[in-house]
Amino acid sequence: MSNRVLMKGNEAIAEAAVKAGCRHYFGYPITPQTEIAHYLAKRMKDVDGVFLQAESEVAAINMVYGAAGAGARVLTSSSSPGISLKQEGFSYIAGAEIPSVVVNVMRCGPGLGGILPAQGDYFQCVKGGGHGDYKNLVLAASGVQELFSLTMEAFDLADKYRILVVILADGTIGQMMEPVIIPEDTDMKIFDKPWAASGKKGGNVHHTIKSIYIDPVVLEGLNNRLQSKYREIEANEVRVETSALEDAEIVITAFGTCARIAKNVIKEAAREGIKVGLIRPITLWPFPVEIISETARKDSVKAFLDIELNAGQMVEDVRLAVNGKKEVLFHGRTGGMIPSQEEILDIVRRIAGGGF
Amino acid sequence: MEKVFKITKGLTGVPMHYCPGCTHGIVHRLVAEVLEEMDVIESAIGVSSVGCTYNNYDYFACDMLQAAHGRAPAVATGVKRVHPGSLVFTYQGDGDLAAIGTAEIVHAAARGERITTIFVNNAIYGMTSGQMAPTTLIGQVTTTTPFGRDAAIHGYPIRMSEMLSTLDGAAFIQRVSMHDVRNVREAKKAITKAFRLQSEGAGFTMVEILSTCPTNWGIDPVGSLEWIKEMMIPQYPLGVYKDVTAGGDK
Ligand SMILES: Cc1ncc(C[n+]2csc(CCOP(=O)(O)OP(=O)(O)O)c2C)c(N)n1
Numbered sequence A: 001m002s003n004r005v006l007m008k009g010n011e012a013i014a015e016a017a018v019k020a021g022c023r024h025y026f027g028y029p030i031t032p033q034t035e036i037a038h039y040l041a042k043r044m045k046d047v048d049g050v051f052l053q054a055e056s057e058v059a060a061i062n063m064v065y066g067a068a069g070a071g072a073r074v075l076t077s078s079s080s081p082g083i084s085l086k087q088e089g090f091s092y093i094a095g096a097e098i099p100s101v102v103v104n105v106m107r108c109g110p111g112l113g114g115i116l117p118a119q120g121d122y123f124q125c126v127k128g129g130g131h132g133d134y135k136n137l138v139l140a141a142s143g144v145q146e147l148f149s150l151t152m153e154a155f156d157l158a159d160k161y162r163i164l165v166v167i168l169a170d171g172t173i174g175q176m177m178e179p180v181i182i183p184e185d186t187d188m189k190i191f192d193k194p195w196a197a198s199g200k201k202g203g204n205v206h207h208t209i210k211s212i213y214i215d216p217v218v219l220e221g222l223n224n225r226l227q228s229k230y231r232e233i234e235a236n237e238v239r240v241e242t243s244a245l246e247d248a249e250i251v252i253t254a255f256g257t258c259a260r261i262a263k264n265v266i267k268e269a270a271r272e273g274i275k276v277g278l279i280r281p282i283t284l285w286p287f288p289v290e291i292i293s294e295t296a297r298k299d300s301v302k303a304f305l306d307i308e309l310n311a312g313q314m315v316e317d318v319r320l321a322v323n324g325k326k327e328v329l330f331h332g333r334t335g336g337m338i339p340s341q342e343e344i345l346d347i348v349r350r351i352a353g354g355g356f
Numbered sequence B: 001m002e003k004v005f006k007i008t009k010g011l012t013g014v015p016m017h018y019c020p021g022c023t024h025g026i027v028h029r030l031v032a033e034v035l036e037e038m039d040v041i042e043s044a045i046g047v048s049s050v051g052c053t054y055n056n057y058d059y060f061a062c063d064m065l066q067a068a069h070g071r072a073p074a075v076a077t078g079v080k081r082v083h084p085g086s087l088v089f090t091y092q093g094d095g096d097l098a099a100i101g102t103a104e105i106v107h108a109a110a111r112g113e114r115i116t117t118i119f120v121n122n123a124i125y126g127m128t129s130g131q132m133a134p135t136t137l138i139g140q141v142t143t144t145t146p147f148g149r150d151a152a153i154h155g156y157p158i159r160m161s162e163m164l165s166t167l168d169g170a171a172f173i174q175r176v177s178m179h180d181v182r183n184v185r186e187a188k189k190a191i192t193k194a195f196r197l198q199s200e201g202a203g204f205t206m207v208e209i210l211s212t213c214p215t216n217w218g219i220d221p222v223g224s225l226e227w228i229k230e231m232m233i234p235q236y237p238l239g240v241y242k243d244v245t246a247g248g249d250k
């Protein structure tokens, strides 16, 4: 059984969390993701859950640390400036291996910036942002239905790997409305959490949730274990969408909103006889390195064009994967500006004409 | 022969690392004894903070979470909202609670979060080697106030119990001291009452405990107890600052 409804991206995230069995939400208001809080403030009451407006993003992420460390499925959401404040918590959660789900509906920066869509937090969420060697599993949707299913999946991934999963959406994806099919019944996995500090220990087991290890040997051991977990995730959890790669001469790499625009560009270009393909990373980490380097080796491919709502962030990962085999061009807009289809088509034409 | 003293089951027995004459250890024992007496070692959940007691997760026998500097009340909030039936407490120093963690403690109290904070005020940053704390006394020499705390430069010490007691969410707040046996007993009574009120759902509860730091005060252990009495208590008067059951048994 399922239900088809028209929803904003932000609402889809909120409902998907509830469907995934999340019963605790902690957050601080910020545009453009406030609908998540508005939705859950009501919805958590229906399901006997907890909605708590925290005093800051710092407090909210630490409430996540406590609640998820005590064994629950927990959500917090914010937008760029608030995500900056959460970085301390990200690092502690990584060190303590607490399964957590954090939504970042990105707005434009730096600083207070503006409230319009951007993708300027790629570095922050994908590369780190907090201190120490750690990784977040980062999921990027390009439509509302996908946002719904990725949010549900985020909770399973978080529990499976005891990792922080970031749903990284630009403001457009959070704000746009599309029909969503909501499953009535979900085949939610129940994860046993024997490590949790739940106050329900039996016998002499004393559970501690912590990220501090004063002994360097022990701490290096933790780091090694984290790294091998990250390698396992890289091997098993890459998600990517490709289109028209078979005979593409130009390959666009883009995520979120930019990937939607790219799909229209591909159709238009085909009409003009220019063969353009798309690689859309759905997991920004683990990054789809293999498909990009394979594609770079193809003789048919002339160049890559990376499009982002920032000054060039994911393009660094694309260049690493292409590894000098083909030229990688970049086109980005910032400040809340979004490239038009015609703007990108123009660049594509120039590349095809060898005039770039 | 009758056994008149035993180590409480609320402690794991792992040897504590505190300096000679430091009263953190006594506070631990009191908290642990109350956990045992209330029979909640198996269900209670504690939150360690950042300071000399960062690793008391090894000492307390209940489940523990170690929080980032100042964030223990937020972590405890998350824990309590998941396990409302568990006794949840934070153990925080004065730097942790009254400087970097001011927002978290104020709002946990304002929400009437059903947690208990054990707030150890030793007027200094112990772990990082004796810097000025928000609770450092005027004139007190620390490594960052080598000429003594000067109100004109460093501002004034904060009285957290008084401040938090103005909040409606606070159900019970008492300031006690470790400087002699009578006061140690009084402290245990205060902790018992705070834990009991928490389990009755009364609201936020806190016990502020004046405690020694001989190492960073540069005073011997006995002199340190005297220093609490002579120097700290005039600035931080002992007593009950909030008690929603007032007129009751306290
Ligand atoms: C974010 C952050 N800033 C600074 C520190 C360093 N630090 C560790 S303990 C401490 C002071 C603790 O003092 P207090 O809370 O008074 O506890 P005490 O050691 O006196 O028991 C500081 C500043 C830290 N660990 N994290």
Ligand code: SF4
Binding pocket: B017, B018, B019, B021, B022, B023, B024, B052, B122, B126, B127, B212, B213, B214, B215, B216
């Ligand atoms: S430094 Fe001070 S507070 Fe820390 S253990 Fe030593 S005496 Fe106690």
